[in-house]
Amino acid sequence: MLLVPCPNCGPRNSADLRYGGESHARPDPATASPHEWRAYLYLRHNPAGWLRETWYCRSGCRRWFALERNTATNEFRDPPLPGDKRGGAA
Amino acid sequence: MAMSRLGQRPTEVIKRSVTLHFRWNGRSFSGFEGDTVASALAASGQQVFSRSLKYHRPRGILTADYWDPNLMVQVGDDPNVRAGHRLLEEGMDVRAQNVWPSLRFDLKAANSLVGRFLSAGFYYKTFMRPRWLWPSYERVLSAFGPGGRVDIDSPDRYHDKRYTHPDVVVAGAGPAGIEAALAASKAGARVLLVEHEHSVGGHLRYSTRAAEQVALGKLRGTLEASDVEVLTDSTVTGRYEDNWLGIVQRNHPIAVERLIKARAKMLVVAPGLIERPYVFEGNDRPGVITSAAARRLINLWGVKPGERAVVFSANDEGDAAADLRDAGVDVAAVIDGRKGHRINSTRGSRRAVEGVVADGVRIDADLLVVAAGWTAPTSLLNMAGDRPAYDRYAARFFPSNPPDSVLATGGLSGDGTLDELRTHGAATGRLAAARALSVAHRIQARTARARAVGGPEPDWAADDRLPLRRDFHPELFRSDTHGMIDFSEDVGSKDLLAAAREGYDSVELAKRYTTATMGSSQGKLETVNTVAVLAEARGENIGEVGTTVWRPPYAPVSLGALAGRVFEPVRVSPIQPWHEANGVRTILAGQWVRPDHYGDPAAEVRNARSNVGIIDVTPLGKLDLRGPDIPKLLNLLYTNKWSNLAVGKVRYGMMCGEDGVVLDDGVTGRLGEDHYMMTTTSSGAGVVWEWVENWLQTERPDWRVHVTPVTSAYASINVAGPKSRRLVGRVVRDVDLSPEGFAYMEVRSATVAGVAGCFMWRIGFTGDLSYELHVPAGHGMHVWEALIEAGADLGVGPFGMEGQRIMRLEKGHFIVGQDTDGLTMAPSTGLSRLIRLDKENFVGRPELGWSGSRRLPMIVAIQPDHPQTVPDEGCQIVRGDTNEILGRITSSRMSPTLRRSICLGQVEPELAIGGSRVTVLLASGDRIGATVMGHHAHFDPAGERLRG
């Protein structure tokens, strides 16, 4: 089981977190076309390599945060450290 | 000639002073403490332990250890017990598997006469067409299956689980593994040493060389005095991401098995080597054994494996001639595989070897001991991502490039003298300890509490171990005849060549087509021979063919070990003891155990409709919201408007996902200026909480709203029925309960039965006048009992989930997840007045805005023509006599109030008009007529009772 580096709780079993999936910007719902909106809802890049993704530390600090993970090696790049303010998703 | 017991051996593990009695196929036998089931039977002269899977050929001892595919037996109610490994116990009832009607006279052995029908891929060829014969195929296949008998009436036995975080796990306690564990421990690491066998020592245990016995004694002594935790009769069954390891411990004092989940900073893989069978005609005849089996039998259990032996050896370690002679076995010939000599076949009866043909010459013998080479059990390395490479010179696979956190040692990584192997093991242990320190430092540096630890991270220790050499070994896989490759699946070299001819010449395809390597030893004995024969068919070498992917588990894991002890919490309301004392039938809803009913749900409904009923709805999701920006949050997450909700008012709302699909629903009340209570469905409590947090944390971090989940902080009781106002009035004194003073969809803070800090609201899921009381959980039981007591003369009675489901269905209230599904968009609920597209922005709005042009199915109330017919939930609504699907029944019950069947369903929009006629296809295949109602409520459509 993957160890996910939560910025608040340290490395935790991935089962302690909820995977929020690939980070992607939310288009302005007031102006987005159906095409843009559905790309936001359903289309993912799913790269074999570096991916920015969101996690929710549901059994720990209950914060949503973003991480960069290499999907081919499961390595995390420059994960946030304790007290790091780069927490926000997307 | 059968095997027999020898005089005392210096290395033996049996205790001859303790005799154990057991039964084998109903007959009485005895053995000694320390015997395995197989060694005790062998010492008693038993030669045949099982029948092969397809051809039902008699099978005897092959490897005499955990991996022996021929020694699967039934012990009591326990099927698939490995007799080569399981220790003998007093009173054991051991039976052969896969034999009918008996091991001696096996009717299915007739199959070996028709072997050509059981060729490669026979499952696929024989049991596929015609399809209508499938039930017969299943009966035939299960009768043939080797699986033993499962007694479903046998009592549950306890399987435990344990979590641990050692610095270093060493898999395998041979000399190299023990040295690795000792060195790592000496360097300060917390070490777990896991050994598959019943005791540590690896091959030293059955060595008769004095120096090796001395070394083993010293290693054991040092290990005992060390801090290393040693688990014997335990297997590292899987290595997963970041050294997450599954370990099955089979000798736990109070549990049948214990599954240990270990997060190791470093893993040392030291399983040693497994001796490989050799492929030739008659290689599965009882009396053909591996050299390691011969040494184990003689030196561990004092079993003489035969009277006159032929020894075939291709390496020094495998030359068992000295051990055999020492045990009084007449060694008729030693055939040296290194010099090009070959075994061609065995001769004899189906049940025993009588002669061996070597280099074309027959030698009379009742035993053939084979040492053809070694298989490197690299499974744990493969699971870590390594792709071990084949070395033709050494005739086996070696690790290539495992990740930094996984190290191999011992025979897996090379050859050497005992001292060289021990030195390599110790160096591996030191390296593992050094790296574990770096890993620990990294973990601490990423943990808030440990920031004070500080200090620079130690440099990542480089691998400066002196590599072990690789000795030459001849490539010996198949002789010039054909024989068995997979003993447990009954797949021979001919079958594999046939599969290759049919085009299944890739190792992964051939494996699945023939089922070679898919049996009980998980490929440990068969994989390399399988690959070798395929390489032969393709005219390539083994390295080019490659092996199948070794996946977890390393050894089969019982379902009991996996299921084991459950750590998932079970949640109950504080009122549960009352329910249990009053005949409740519970239902499991998510993590919650809830009252389903108390014996007669219909009576519970009738009582609530005519008098007053109370239901424990504690699992209802409750989120306490505080802050000035709550109206913005509610406007964002609900589809309706929330800006103008006054203090003391309650409103119902629906939540959608970004795709416009209904996510959850519930009421939210305003308790104070900046204080709201949001409720969710019971099953949606966790999801909605995360949903709210996600929006507040990521999209609207500037909003000032604080969310606290209080689901289990309150016990929640719904009081429903025409007499509910009178009942509530008896326990609540500080609230004006008149219809004007406390109207429908209002909320009040209250003191209930003397308990301060409660709140209650008037809502109507049941469709009746009702008050929902939320009281601090610790007082839940008190308030419930107060209601029961105060309402005795009103006829108060409890009702459960089933009663509530009936009542809400009578009222036509849908349940998210029951009447909606993953495609149900908000307009399908029929509550279009609650979808305010004129609102500036809310979650789901874009899709809901575009949904006007889509043909969405609609939720409607449906009544079957025949009032006594209740279609099952999930029944399809079809067009006339066709199978064209127009919708489905999502909820259905017999209504005790209306005395007729009532339903909710989803139908095509054209049918969502009162009076539409529909056809419901019942599970029986019958079709019934039904009518779509003009409104959702079967009962009190005007809502007079609700608002009264």
Ligand SMILES: [Zn+2]
């Ligand atoms: Zn956390």
